[in-house]
Amino acid sequence: MAxxxxxxxLPYINGIKHLGNLVGSQLPADLYARYxxxxxxxxxxxCATDEHGTPAELAAAKTGEPVDAYCARMHAVxxxxxxxxxxxxxxxxxxxxxxxxxxxxxLAAKLGEAGLIEEIAEKQVYSHTDGRFLPDRYIxxxxxxxxxERARGDQCENCTKQLDPTDLINPRSAISxxxxxxxxxxxxxxxxxxxxxxTLDQWIDRQQGWPVLTTSIAKKWLHDGDGLxxxxxxxxLDWGVPVQFDGAPWQGMDGKVFYVxxxxxxxxxxxxxxxxxxxxxxxxxxxxxxxxxEGADDxxxxxxxxxxxxxxxxLSFPATLIGSGEPWKLVDYIKSFNYLNYxxxxxxxxxxxxxxxxxxxxxLPADYWRWWLLSHAPENSDAEFTWENFQTSVNKxxxxxxxxxxxxxxxxxxxxxxxxxxxxxxxxxxxxxLVADLTTRLHAYAGHMEAMDIRKSAAELRALWVLGNEYxxxxxxWSSFKTDPDLAAAQIRLALNLIRFYAVISQPFIPEASxxxxxxxxxxxxxxxxxxxxxxxRLPAGHAFAVPDVLFAKxxxxxxxxxxxxxxxxx
RNA sequence: GGGCCUGUAGCUCAAUUGGUUAGAGCAGAGCGCUCAUAACGCUUUGGUUGGGGGUUCGAGUCCCUCCGGGCCUACCA
Numbered sequence: 035m036a037x038x039x040x041x042x043x044l045p046y047i048n049g050i051k052h053l054g055n056l057v058g059s060q061l062p063a064d065l066y067a068r069y070x071x072x073x074x075x076x077x078x079x080x081c082a083t084d085e086h087g088t089p090a091e092l093a094a095a096k097t098g099e100p101v102d103a104y105c106a107r108m109h110a111v112x113x114x115x116x117x118x119x120x121x122x123x124x125x126x127x128x129x130x131x132x133x134x135x136x137x138x139x140x141l142a143a144k145l146g147e148a149g150l151i152e153e154i155a156e157k158q159v160y161s162h163t164d165g166r167f168l169p170d171r172y173i174x175x176x177x178x179x180x181x182x183e184r185a186r187g188d189q190c191e192n193c194t195k196q197l198d199p200t201d202l203i204n205p206r207s208a209i210s211x212x213x214x215x216x217x218x219x220x221x222x223x224x225x226x227x228x229x230x231x232x233t234l235d236q237w238i239d240r241q242q243g244w245p246v247l248t249t250s251i252a253k254k255w256l257h258d259g260d261g262l263x264x265x266x267x268x269x270x271l272d273w274g275v276p277v278q279f280d281g282a283p284w285q286g287m288d289g290k291v292f293y294v295x296x297x298x299x300x301x302x303x304x305x306x307x308x309x310x311x312x313x314x315x316x317x318x319x320x321x322x323x324x325x326x327x328e329g330a331d332d333x334x335x336x337x338x339x340x341x342x343x344x345x346x347x348x349l350s351f352p353a354t355l356i357g358s359g360e361p362w363k364l365v366d367y368i369k370s371f372n373y374l375n376y377x378x379x380x381x382x383x384x385x386x387x388x389x390x391x392x393x394x395x396x397x398l399p400a401d402y403w404r405w406w407l408l409s410h411a412p413e414n415s416d417a418e419f420t421w422e423n424f425q426t427s428v429n430k431x432x433x434x435x436x437x438x439x440x441x442x443x444x445x446x447x448x449x450x451x452x453x454x455x456x457x458x459x460x461x462x463x464x465x466x467x468l469v470a471d472l473t474t475r476l477h478a479y480a481g482h483m484e485a486m487d488i489r490k491s492a493a494e495l496r497a498l499w500v501l502g503n504e505y506x507x508x509x510x511x512w513s514s515f516k517t518d519p520d521l522a523a524a525q526i527r528l529a530l531n532l533i534r535f536y537a538v539i540s541q542p543f544i545p546e547a548s549x550x551x552x553x554x555x556x557x558x559x560x561x562x563x564x565x566x567x568x569x570x571x572r573l574p575a576g577h578a579f580a581v582p583d584v585l586f587a588k589x590x591x592x593x594x595x596x597x598x599x600x601x602x603x604x605x
Numbered sequence: 606g607g608g609c610c611u612g613u614a615g616c617u618c619a620a621u622u623g624g625u626u627a628g629a630g631c632a633g634a635g636c637g638c639u640c641a642u643a644a645c646g647c648u649u650u651g652g653u654u655g656g657g658g659g660u661u662c663g664a665g666u667c668c669c670u671c672c673g674g675g676c677c678u679a680c681c682a
Contacts (some may be wrong), residue, residue: 043652044682046681046682048682064607073670084682086682087681087682088680088681088682089682090682098667120682155676158680168681169680169681170678170681171681172680172681172682187680188680188681189678193652195606196678199680216635235628241661246609246610247609247610247676250608250609250610251608251609251676251677252675253608253609254607254608254609254677255677258608258678258679259607262679263679265679285622290620293680294681294682297657298682316663319644341610341676342676342677342682343682345679346671346682347676372610372611372676373675373676373677376673410617410618414610414611414618415610415611415612415675415676416611416674416675417617417618419618420616420617422616423616423617423631424646426616426617426631426632427617427630427631428667429642430630430631431630433642433644434642434644434645435644435645437642437644438642438645439641440640440641441640441641441644442640442641442642442644442645443640443641444641445640445641446640446641447640449640450640457651471635481642489618489619490619493618493629493630496630497629497630500645503644503645504644504645504646504647505645506640506645506649507637507638507646508646511640512637512638512639512640512642513638513639513640515640516660524641585642586642588642595615
């Protein structure tokens with residue numbers, strides 16, 4: 035039994051996430067966590083809301099709430115949605131927690147002591163009307179190169195030229211439109227990660243089998259131009275972890291907070307501490323997951339994230355942990371994802387284009403979305419959601435192949451033998467063949483799950499379901515019942531057991547449907563099948579069961595058409 | 606501009622990392638079955654692997670080039 039630490043990239047607090055966000059980190063992380071638990075491993079699965087930064091402050095201002103109240107409310111909303119999608123976090127924390135404040139300040143102090151923090155005075159644009167410094171991209175103006183009037187302070191979207199905010203003609207605040215902008219000098223802390231470049235480079239080189247997407251992005255940042263650049267880790271904001279604190283190795287940083295990308299990954303650790311607090315455990319309970327000197331050296335740590343998160347997880351966060359000089363657990367494997375697009379374009383919050391987590395659950399149960407999203411996870415390239423694909427996939431895979439199998443077996447048994455597992459008869463070579471086929475495919479399925487090959491896992495699971503329909507077709511208990519009822523009884527006894535077997539192995543993908551099947555089969559034996567023949571003998575003759583309601587109702591053409599219109603983006 | 610990924614059947618994707626005749630699912634066609642959510646099973650049509658050139662006994666896979674799609678490019682997170 036291994037110990038596996040799993041973190042999902044933290045969803046940002048300023049709104050409800052869309053399906054692309056979900057499939058890019060939280061959902062595949064959940065699949066992996068569920069599978070590893072099912073295999074008997076000790077799992078710590080951590081996620082949290084990422085609550086700091088300018089967008090959170092602006093979102094709160096828009097609703098008129100204090101930012102802490104806004105974040106608390108949105109955290110509750112996202113927690114509900116996580117439950118709705120059956121995401122099995124051991125803890126869903128908050129980056130604004132006291133634990134994260136303390137740990138972020140601790141690590142910053144350690145980095146300072148190690149000589150890896152530098153104070154740099156720089157010029158930033160301040161908006162009097164907004165009462166805040168503006169990040170580059172929150173400043174708009176006319177592009178000096180092409181004349182585009184809505185160029186942003188970091189880059190012109192029209193001509194793609196890199197810009198400095200002071201390059202803009204007629205600059206204005208993108209928040210308020212205010213033009214009373216002023217360049218002010220302000221002091222910030224920089225993480226001198228350039229000093230760790232070789233260490234990070236060698237660490238990346240030692241990682242075997244990481245997705246190309248992960249290592250190529252890291253390598254680019256390490257070797258582009260002059261190599262890895264130092265990075266500002268503080269901001270002039272109110273909401274966040276204060277930079278000035280008792281014991282800080284610097285002065286004069288009052289009123290500043292750490293940059294959200296500095297404190298967000300630290301929350302992985304802090305959230306584990308929050309987990310311990312919630313369960314009344316002492317610090318050793320979480321430190322055994324994170325400190326290699328306190329038991330974490332046998333932990334396997336896997337991170338899940340979208341590709342936009344890769345630089346922070348391959349470079350900045352490791353630099354923070356390594357630079358602290360303390361024995362923190364580093365990530366062992368990074369599973370990164372491309373983007374999910376929506377029907378020919380990108381998901382868009384502002385345009386109301388695409389399907390968001392709350393809307394998805396209002397249309398259909400979580401398992402429908404889980405199955406489609408996971409079986410089409412954007413592992414090798416960007417993927418695309420279309421309603422037509424969703425409808426055919428879900429109807430075919432879930433309703434026809436799996437759902438109907440459960441239905442045909444349980445209903446046949448009820449009509450011929452009653453609602454308990456029939457007795458009598460014996461199985462023969464056809465059944466032995468089924469066991470052999472299931473064993474082969476179960477091994478392949480397990481191999482893909484271990485490797486986090488998500489699409490392949492889904493395809494293999496579906497193939498396992500298909501074996502049930504093939505068997506039933508050949509065995510044809512409806513025929514054998516007429517000539518040899520005992521044989522039919524043995525066949526159906528096996529088929530009922532097969533249904534329970536499917537519920538167990540399908541649970542990581544479709545946990546709610548699996549639970550319904552298990553309830554109908556009147557079983558709570560979720561142990562992972564290591565010996566297929568034994569696993570198909572768990573429900574003995576005489577064991578009572580119930581015919582479940584339709585497991586997966588089909589998506590109709592009318593529904594599909596309605597939803598296509600509803601989510602096309604003219605909100 | 607630079608870097609990276611990607612292009613395989615009508616659609617969504619595989620192809621053990623250079624090795625027989627490029628495979629699945631869906632869609633299409635035919636047959637079978639009648640337990641079941643008009644479900645299931647079997648058979649089958651369909652590809653000059655984006656175009657061109659090269660290396661090799663052998664290329665979907667490696668190299669060059671052109672065309673198309675996408676991502677990143679460090680102050681959004």
